[in-house]
Amino acid sequence: MRRTDRYRYPIIMTLLVVLQFTVRSHLGGDRVAPDFLLLALLIYTIRAEPGKSAAAGFLLGLLRDALTPASFGAGALAHTLVGFMSSWAKAVFFAEHVFVKGCLFFAGTWLRNVIVLLVSGRLQGSQVAWELLVWSPLQGLTTALVGVVVLWFFRGWLTPYRRGGGGGKGSALGVSV
Amino acid sequence: MAIGPDRYASRGDTLLFIACVGLSVAALSLPDQWRDPLAQGLRQSVLAPFLFLQRQTELLAAARYRYDAVVAQRDSAALAATFLPELRSENTRLRGLLGLAARLSTGYVSAEILHQPEPTNPLSFVVSAGKREGVRRLSAVVSPEGLVGLVASVDEHTSVVLSWAHPEFRASAVASDGSVVGIAAPHGAEGPSVWLLELQGVLYRHQVPTGTVIVTSGLGGVFPRGIPIGVVIGPAGEEKGWGRTYLVRPVIHPAELSHVMILTSSRPAGSDLRNAFTVPQDSALPNEVPPQ
Numbered sequence: 001m002r003r004t005d006r007y008r009y010p011i012i013m014t015l016l017v018v019l020q021f022t023v024r025s026h027l028g029g030d031r032v033a034p035d036f037l038l039l040a041l042l043i044y045t046i047r048a049e050p051g052k053s054a055a056a057g058f059l060l061g062l063l064r065d066a067l068t069p070a071s072f073g074a075g076a077l078a079h080t081l082v083g084f085m086s087s088w089a090k091a092v093f094f095a096e097h098v099f100v101k102g103c104l105f106f107a108g109t110w111l112r113n114v115i116v117l118l119v120s121g122r123l124q125g126s127q128v129a130w131e132l133l134v135w136s137p138l139q140g141l142t143t144a145l146v147g148v149v150v151l152w153f154f155r156g157w158l159t160p161y162r163r164g165g166g167g168g169k170g171s172a173l174g175v176s177v
Numbered sequence: 178m179a180i181g182p183d184r185y186a187s188r189g190d191t192l193l194f195i196a197c198v199g200l201s202v203a204a205l206s207l208p209d210q211w212r213d214p215l216a217q218g219l220r221q222s223v224l225a226p227f228l229f230l231q232r233q234t235e236l237l238a239a240a241r242y243r244y245d246a247v248v249a250q251r252d253s254a255a256l257a258a259t260f261l262p263e264l265r266s267e268n269t270r271l272r273g274l275l276g277l278a279a280r281l282s283t284g285y286v287s288a289e290i291l292h293q294p295e296p297t298n299p300l301s302f303v304v305s306a307g308k309r310e311g312v313r314r315l316s317a318v319v320s321p322e323g324l325v326g327l328v329a330s331v332d333e334h335t336s337v338v339l340s341w342a343h344p345e346f347r348a349s350a351v352a353s354d355g356s357v358v359g360i361a362a363p364h365g366a367e368g369p370s371v372w373l374l375e376l377q378g379v380l381y382r383h384q385v386p387t388g389t390v391i392v393t394s395g396l397g398g399v400f401p402r403g404i405p406i407g408v409v410i411g412p413a414g415e416e417k418g419w420g421r422t423y424l425v426r427p428v429i430h431p432a433e434l435s436h437v438m439i440l441t442s443s444r445p446a447g448s449d450l451r452n453a454f455t456v457p458q459d460s461a462l463p464n465e466v467p468p469q
Contacts, residue, residue: 021231026238030292030432038294051190058197062204066219067293069329069337070301072212073205080197084190113296119205120297127372131296139294 008157009047012150016040027142031135034142035109037064041079042108042147043158045087046101057083071120078115082108098148105147109140213330220303221332228291228335232305235289239436284442285319286310290434291335299431300343304439307334311441315399318437323405323428323454324348324393325437336439340431341374341406350376350406351394353451357383358394361406364413364424374407374425381419385409391425392451401440403451 020036027033041060045053061079065072086108113136117128151158207215220228257264288306292298306312308331316328318338326340339346342363350361357379364373376391389409395402407425414422 017227018230021227022234024294025231025235025292025435030294030298031296033294035294049187049190051187051193054190054194054197058201061201063219063224064293064295065204066216066224067291067303068295068297068301069212069216070343071295071297072216073201073203073207074297075295076204077198077201080194080201084194084197117296135296 008154012154012157013040013044016043016150031131032138032142034146035112035139036146038079038082038109038112039105039143039147039150041083042086042105043150045083046090046104048087050084050087050091053087054080054084057081071116074116074120077119078112081115082112085111098151101151102144102148106137106140106144109143110136113139216337217330217332220335225334228303228305231291232289232334235291235305235435239289285438285440286312287436287438288312288336289436290338290431299340301329301337301339302431303335304338304437305335306439307332307336309333310439312336312439313441317393317400317404317440319404319440319454320429320434320437321454323407324400325429325431325434327399328439338437341427342372342431348400348406349394349396350391351402352385353390353392353405357385357389359423361391361393361425372427372430373410374427375413376409376423376425377420379421379423381421383421385421385423387411395449401450403449403453405451405454 016036016039024033024036037060041053041057044056048056057079058076060083061076064079065075068075086104090104110132114132117131204212204215286306288304288310291303291305293302304318312328312331314328314331318325318327318340324341326338326343326346328336329339330337341348341361344363344365346363348361349358351358357376359376359379361374362377364375376385379385387409391406391409393400393402393404393406405428407427409423410426411424412421413424
């Protein structure tokens with residue numbers, strides 16, 4: 001790990017958290033605007049082991065549940081599953097390409113909403129259908145777009161050092177653009 | 178940091194994952210009396226700086242948005258001030274003639290809704306006013322159009338609001354002319370009638386015409402009388418038993434709101450807030466067909 005990685009990576013995470021609580025509410029409808037916190041989790045899961053990703057997802061989900069008590073516990077479960085699956089799938093299946101990572105962000109957002117909806121059981125029938133087929137894909141799309149922009153913009157910062165060769169194309173967070 | 182395929186499927190990862198899932202399931206099954214203090218503790222500790230940040234951002238955005246309007250209003254007010262005594266006396270005289278009460282002028286705090294991206298956000302949400310601002314549990318939450326919900330729990334500077342769309346929401350309701358009494362509850366069914374309320378428990382002998390405005394009755398002491406809830410758009414399916422149920426279109430959807438007002442002061446028994454709210458414009462639409 002480069003010495004500056006110690007600072008750059010937390011800076012980007014902090015930036016995403018700050019964006020969530022400052023500009024997010026001004027980026028369109030609440031159900032469409034990108035989810036910066038989930039994006040931070042997904043970026044973390046690309047880099048971290050599945051166990052740590054699950055733990056990070058659980059903590060993040062629990063904190064979010066405190067803000068939406070209608071589905072308390074559902075967010076923790078959803079973020080745990082998404083964190084673990086994202087990290088595991090990233091290690092097993094996904095190639096190092098920015099488009100693939102965009103798809104990962106999209107799928108992660110959509111899956112999170114699916115789990116929250118199904119586990120909380122608060123919405124019914126066509127409400128669930130609207131959420132899953134319209135609003136969640138739109139939110140996944142905006143989150144993926146922002147994620148791709150973040151990866152591209154901070155590609156130098158998010159590219160970890162690789163033993164036996166410099167970071168860049170083909171590394172864990174290497175952005176192939 | 179380990180990267181690549183060699184990092185997954187370790188026993189530690191699996192155990193940590195299972196532990197997190199177990200804790201999540203435990204959180205899901207927590208009873209309300211444990212869940213609420215836990216959520217409140219998180220909001221008042223870890224999340225407090227973030228909620229403060231969000232609140233300040235909302236205030237800043239609102240201030241910027243309103244700046245032009247405020248300048249225009251100030252100019253208008255300066256002009257109008259020259260006619261103020263005459264306007265005031267005329268206003269008092271006209272109100273006296275029409276029998277109107279004063280609009281909601283005190284006894285509330287305004288608050289920003291701190292929206293969250295979860296799909297369940299319209300059911301319960303956090304607002305930027307708490308104990309310090311005078312908010313108490315079970316305070317009514319309204320918008321200029323009518324009822325939004327009630328305060329479920331209160332922190333120092335934030336509160337959790339249960340909107341009318343929450344499955345556990347109930348409000349004692351009455352037709353605006355006082356002819357029909359019932360309980361307003363979320364409809365929560367499939368089809369196009371989602372995000373509607375229903376007026377339950379109406380006596381079988383009472384027919385409620387389409388377009389009737391439903392307001393809070395004041396019974397139970399939670400909501401003051403006269404807060405508009407919605408407009409009747411038709412019967413909700415077949416009548417069962419000795420009561421009728423009617424579909425009610427709410428006056429406002431929680432997702433449309435950015436600011437709300439929380440009624441703080443206790444009002445004298447029998448006080449009626451009907452004239453403090455905007456009357457639903459479509460309260461007399463005879464041609465509206467209720468969703469089947």
